[in-house]
Amino acid sequence: MSDTPVALIILAAGQGSRMQSDLPKVLHRLGGVPLVGHALAAGRGLEPEQVVVVAGHGADLVTKAVAKLEPEAGIALQTEQLGTGHAVQQAMPLLEGFAGKVIVLYGDTPFISETTLEALAAHKSDVVVLGFEAADPGRYGRLVVNDQGLQRIVEYKDADAATRQIALVNSGVMALDAALLRELIGNLGNDNASGEYYLTDLVQLAREAGRRADVVTCDETETLGINTRAELAAAEAAFQARRRTEALENGVTLIEPATVWFALDTTIGRDAVIGQNVVFGPGTTIESGAEILPFCHLEGCHIASGAKVGPFARLRPGAELGGDVRVGNFVEIKNSVLDEGAKVGHLTYLGDTHVGEFANIGAGTVTCNYDGVMKHRTEIGANAFIGSDTMLVAPVRVGAGAMTASGSVITQNIPDEALGMARARQINKAGLATRIMAALRVRKDNK
Template sequence: ATIASVEDPTRDDGRIVRSGDGSLERIVERKDATSEQRMQVHEFNVGLYCFDGSRLAAELEKIKDDNKAGEFYLTDVFLHLKPVTVVKLDDPNEAMGIKDRVRLARATGVLRRRILEQCMLGGVTIVDPESTFVDVTVTIGIDTVIEPFTVLKGATNIGSECRIGPHVYIEDARVGDRSDCGPFAKLRPGTEIAEDVHIGSFAELVRTKVGRGSRVPHVSYLGDTDLGADANIGAGTITANFDGTNKNRTEIGDGAFIGVDTMLVAPVKLGKGARTGAGSVVTKDVPDGATAVGVPARVIRRKS
């Protein structure tokens, strides 16, 4: 049989007790360890084993419960399976014992730090690794800066020379090169941000495509939206995409200018260069170059 061990004084699992020649004598569980063993033995069983299956079943029959816990210890099988090879792991973090939520958080922290280190070695600036959470499935381009309290999850792809955060949540979304997002922004699944885009404070986007050079500066919700290039979304703009039964799409053309506090009631389409006045409630399509104002909005100026 082969077992794995680790030298880690912080653990309190079964101790590896060796014979004078260095071979395994037995594994002593915490309750059964003597004071001397607890003080001097800091090599621990990590629970990884490789057995000769043809012998294991028969040897398991020999295990007894003559211990302080009154339990059948699987590790007692090594008293009968000989020889036993002990492989000592170099890194204690490779075999952390997770028995409660505290130790689960510690293990998660180790994995999170490894992910962030790989990002930094790849040319990404992580301003504060202690407050940044990046899934292993996320990709980030070179020279991008990730500000504190940013969470990147799932199949998210961040381009090069971007600035993300602080306090930004992105899941299963794409951000193009040289774009920035935040602070306090949320990109939900299905969102695709092109290059040179600005997503500002308190903006939330879901299943939305944003064209190159467009701006969603602050306090806006865009759901199920196709936003063209070089468009500007005024503060307080909302796409009313859910009618109680279905999610409907909004289309906003290249170069459109959406005034503050505009409500776009989907399905609706605003053409290239279209404009809305502040506080408008748009329920009907607005042609290319036209301006719509009011509640409900009406077209007051068309492109000549």
């Protein structure tokens, strides 16, 4: 990592009209998080002193999303879309006093690696542009390089036929000395085919000021930008393929890799086993040796070594499973802690609950945690036994070693080692079922 302080400017102001969406382009999801989250995550590895996101279209939505992803990031507004240079200009007041290197990233370019960003940050030239050898240069801006470094960047619309033959093209990502950027950014002009202020013109301005510009190259796959739904789908496929390969190489067993879907921050330890059709949402950690059976959805949860989940289980944010916990089919857990050895076999909802070690939760149990306004907690002690079809109306506590009778609606605390029973006494009415059915059939026939 470079010893030079780093600041990030992430351009996220575009509408992305080709997405055919009311949602700002950078908020479309890839790997479970908005596109802009990938740029933020890549830059985080540089430990930047400051991060500024430039928002424009849908600025309120972008601001809210960035606040969740990177609470310390500043937001600059680009109310008019006048080009990349103009966008960076809007960010500069937020970097007042910063001394170091500024790296400009794009919120719709999710695959730039931390290694590539480190190379940009560590380079000694005053201006460093990220380029790549394009298989099809198409309409990319061309990088004109000689033994004196990068001479200029020529946008396709402004390039002559000879320049268009150059295969080394511009990714748009750039790193500059902060003081130089402040000096030059106001000198950008818009005398070009688009009438926009190009960030790329800083290369020529820097050279005219006697500064050196150079190119760092990366693989073309790192520079993939997202402009359409089709490109987003292709990027998702590429992201998932890479994450599956990484998991396998790191010692994770994927029973049927093509059916497992990862989020950007999914963490899985070696010797974990992941079954078919498992979906990981953001914020999930699976420790070594845990097993996730098929058709589970997990988000914002932590699963300790030796735990087994599924099939057909859903773990929501705040679910914490201790070692050797068993969670079976059609169980949903939210904002709850299950201590070591607890068992929740099937057909159960646990919300805002703490389950003690080796407690057993019977089928059909529901913790009734929401009164329509507030959430309330349920405490289930160690070695407790919750009978099938128990409704636990929070706030309520079931003591250690206590039991509930099947079919109970528990509204009061149960002391340790006590049996809680709360159900009406059964009454049998002889012949009443036959008479009721007969009456119902007559009513139906008379309609």
